[in-house]
Amino acid sequence: MKILKYLDTLNRGGAEMQVLDICRNAGRFGLEITLATRGGTLEPEFGAAGVEIIRLERRLPVDLRLARDLRRIVKERSIDIVHGYQSVDGLHLHLAVRGINTVREVLSFQGFVQDTKNRLVAKFLLPRVDANIVVSSWLKDWLTAERGLKFGKNTHIIYNGADPERLRPTGSSIKAELGLSDDVRLIGMVGNFYRDARKDQMTVVKALGEIFEKVGDVHCLFAGKVEPGAEKKFEACKEFVRYRGIADRVHFLGGRTDVPDILSKLDVFIFSSLHEGLPVAISEAMLAGVPMVVSDIGPHIEATNNGEFGRVFPAKDHRALAAAAISLLTKKNAADDLASRARSHAAASFSIDAHLGKLVHLYQQIL
Numbered sequence: 001m002k003i004l005k006y007l008d009t010l011n012r013g014g015a016e017m018q019v020l021d022i023c024r025n026a027g028r029f030g031l032e033i034t035l036a037t038r039g040g041t042l043e044p045e046f047g048a049a050g051v052e053i054i055r056l057e058r059r060l061p062v063d064l065r066l067a068r069d070l071r072r073i074v075k076e077r078s079i080d081i082v083h084g085y086q087s088v089d090g091l092h093l094h095l096a097v098r099g100i101n102t103v104r105e106v107l108s109f110q111g112f113v114q115d116t117k118n119r120l121v122a123k124f125l126l127p128r129v130d131a132n133i134v135v136s137s138w139l140k141d142w143l144t145a146e147r148g149l150k151f152g153k154n155t156h157i158i159y160n161g162a163d164p165e166r167l168r169p170t171g172s173s174i175k176a177e178l179g180l181s182d183d184v185r186l187i188g189m190v191g192n193f194y195r196d197a198r199k200d201q202m203t204v205v206k207a208l209g210e211i212f213e214k215v216g217d218v219h220c221l222f223a224g225k226v227e228p229g230a231e232k233k234f235e236a237c238k239e240f241v242r243y244r245g246i247a248d249r250v251h252f253l254g255g256r257t258d259v260p261d262i263l264s265k266l267d268v269f270i271f272s273s274l275h276e277g278l279p280v281a282i283s284e285a286m287l288a289g290v291p292m293v294v295s296d297i298g299p300h301i302e303a304t305n306n307g308e309f310g311r312v313f314p315a316k317d318h319r320a321l322a323a324a325a326i327s328l329l330t331k332k333n334a335a336d337d338l339a340s341r342a343r344s345h346a347a348a349s350f351s352i353d354a355h356l357g358k359l360v361h362l363y364q365q366i367l
Helices: 014-029 043-048 064-076 087-096 116-125 137-147 174-178 201-214 231-244 259-265 280-287 298-303 318-330 332-349 352-366
Strands: 002-006 032-037 053-055 081-084 104-109 131-134 155-157 185-190 218-223 250-254 268-271 292-295 311-313
Touching: 002 014, 002 064, 002 087, 014 032, 014 043, 014 280, 014 352, 032 064, 043 053, 064 087, 081 087, 087 104, 087 116, 104 116, 104 137, 104 352, 131 137, 131 352, 137 155, 137 298, 174 218, 174 259, 185 201, 185 259, 185 280, 185 318, 201 218, 201 231, 201 318, 218 259, 231 250, 259 280, 268 280, 268 318, 280 292, 280 298, 280 332, 292 298, 292 318, 292 332, 311 318, 318 332, 332 352
Parallel strands: 002 032, 002 081, 032 053, 081 104, 104 131, 131 155, 185 218, 185 268, 218 250, 268 292, 292 311
Antiparallel strands: none
16 A cells, blocks of 8 residues: 655654654555655654655645645555645645545544644544544544544544654663763653643652652653743743752753663653643553553543553642652562553554554555
């Protein structure tokens, strides 16, 4: 099958990482993928994976020239399916294949469809594409209740999947980089600082004082860039650790490309969020074999099977977060057992093979 995937940008986000893992493994599943994009920070990683990138610029919100260029690619390469991961991407693919009856359309919903423009586009596309993919049952219900999207029989739940090969550590040590001994234990969170109410690093920061008091020789790291508009959130976290006198044990790393190396050194992975679709970060931590503590929002409950494969704490409750982290840090056998069971669960449900198996089955159905 020949698939055209269009992503406006290749910056490091959930959809982009998902497409990267798909492209790296597509050949094993009989998929020939063409990727159209304007480029971005992840472009070198796509290049290293041998993915051919066709550069296309979007100059207008609805760019008919872009749609024309996509249509040319579809015809020249005898594309069977076009697949978009954002509403605006899906709209341009929809315009590109109008009147070409042999081409099928797929649109993925990775997150919350926040602004009015994208909601209107999503509502327009929902009944017109051949298949809509939503990354969790919880997200589908939320989009229906909170955004007024009406999902029909052409809707399918397919969990995001991470590539275990991509998660193999290179041997680089974050402890050495930070000047820490091998005996120091690390807890941490991987996630950007966003301007909207999405990630919740402040609750983690508030929990650290109690964790450090109860468990000696522990440091915490935060890996993630600061989105424009989120600077105050970032500075508030830094100011809080200075105020508590623990700044020497808390490390803000900024955006990183070495997440596998970071995960390999963590004793506990913390993921404190207020809103998610189905975060790739949780899949990555499970597959890396790191015991997890996650906030109790719907997608996390779904991913951990109601807490069976990760400790769950009430969102924004820093005391409960601290208690869960302390339990995993002080009860190694229980933590190892949790991580082992989570890894097996993720391999079956959240690996790239599990994702591609379901995706290819869907592609075959609509063809």
